[in-house]
Amino acid sequence: MVILVLFTIGGIATVVFLDHELKWRVDDEVAALKDAFAMAGEPGLIRAIENRERSVYTEGLSYRLSTFGNQLLAGKDFLPDFSEDWTEFVPPGNDPDEVHVAKAVRLSDTLWLAVAIDREQLNDAIELLVNGAAWTLGIAPLLALLCGWMMSMMVLRRIEAITRTTVRIREEGLHARVPISGSGDEFDRLALNINAMLDSIETLTRNIEQVSAGIAHNLRSPLSRLHNTLHGLRQEASQPPLLDAIDGAAEQVTSVLRTFDALLRIGQIGSGTRRAGFRAVDLSELLIELVDTYEPVASAAGKRLTAEIAPKVQIQGDKELLLQMIVNLLENAVEHTPENTTISLALASRSPVTLVIADDGQGIPEAERQRVFERFYRLDRSFPGNGSGLGLSIVQAIAKLHGARINVADNEPGLRVELKF
């Protein structure tokens, strides 16, 4: 609306200005011819008029030099009679819209001069202006919409890139970075800052991982030697109390070593290097073999293991790690449930591929369900167990490596662990 008003005002101003411009040209011509008459008299004036009529610079201009007896001396005779004011007229034989504007001046007692200009130029200009305005007004909104759309697409694409990066970080770890367009704009600066932040977070976590892996590695060698020494001692010792003490000590060393191995393993899995070896793994086949192995184990412990496995379910992954993940969950269910518990294993082929390991045992209080994945977390501290408290941390690391989501829920009664790949 504002644009329309501005256009109208601008248009009117232009028309008024052009109108004045036309009249100034006529005034200038009149003044110039008056000068020619003053300098060279009547013959000079006639020459000047004839010259002008031939010139291309005087297009649209017409002249009339007459006596007061209306005898034409030079120029054209269609111009109206003498009048010192501006006169509008249509030359005979022309279209009614081809209006001319004329002005006359008295040169001497017997001579008068008239100069006229075709207003068609002005009409052309107005027409151009109106047409131009119409086109501009018509196209401008479209152009504006197009530009707006492109701008928002650009902005959205940049935001989308940041979102994608954060999703990748959540799913695959801290390696991903926000792409930089190189234009140095606000988004680039935001991306650079986010990336710098990710760099420092990654360095910090890597330091922690290196320290724990380093501790685990550097403590392994002396512990291994201790283990060997104990075995050497055992071969030389003969009294039963000493033998028992040595066996007990060896058992403790083994359990510490097992914990270190588990920590190292979590670090290795977390580093994501195993992803390079991902292949198609037949989950159905893997589970059928697992049930085959663990059904007798469960029944020896006074529990039932049932399975409902959809055939030929394949995912991309690391077979050995997937096996360990499911074994850890299954063994947890076998170990931490009372007798007569039914443990069920279900694999559904729908997307996403879902694996459920559930039991009807005593379950886990809601407040503790997420904490079970923490390292060294033990739900039942009175339960001695031979585990390191790291089994479920390994499960979580393996699930994360495979981009799987773990959900721990109430099986009403019991525990239900859901893995969505």
Place this chain on the structure above:
Amino acid sequence: MKILIIEDDDETADFIIRGLKEQGSVVDRAATARDGMFLASDGQYDVLIVDRLLPGMDGLNAVKLLREADVRTPVLFLSALSGIDERIRGLDAGGDDYLVKPFAFSELTARLRALVRRQPLSPQNGPLRVGELKLDRLTRRVERAGARIELQPREFRLLEYLMLHAGEVVTRTMLLEHVWDYHFEPKTSVVETHMSRLRAKIDRPFAVELIRTVRGAGYVIAAPT
């Protein structure tokens, strides 16, 4: 058995040498990969024990070079690296088995015997016999004293592995690796459970036990003498 051990750590080497000598083996030791390769190159040993991490040259490369030089002596890698990929790397380099330090000595000796005995046995597909027990690897038929015994596939593989190493102790870990392809320590008694099921079918109805538990070491199947 004539054994070469390539190990830079004196303590580990002593521990192994002492134990193996007590069992009547002849043991040589090299502290570097270079010396070890020189000693091993004429193929005089029954088995090589190679530490994975050696000063100068890696144990993996040493074994690779030996294999390229057509030395086919079985190799058991020893390693402090318990990593998931390490075992695969060791086997890819031409190793035949992989044992993570520390290990029980019985584990080492069981594996060494399995390696030394392996070659003449593995290519055959013929029936295996231990006393009156017969296992046909082609028809997958098992019978004892002429009576057919029905086994689950897993029980069949367990018995097959025991019979392939008849007279030798096989450890829990060896069974997990070869019968289940599990390369981790299960918390539950997987091996024990399946073993007791197998024994219920193979031994319980008969007067003489063929499968024996060796305390602190593993299991052995042997014909009664």
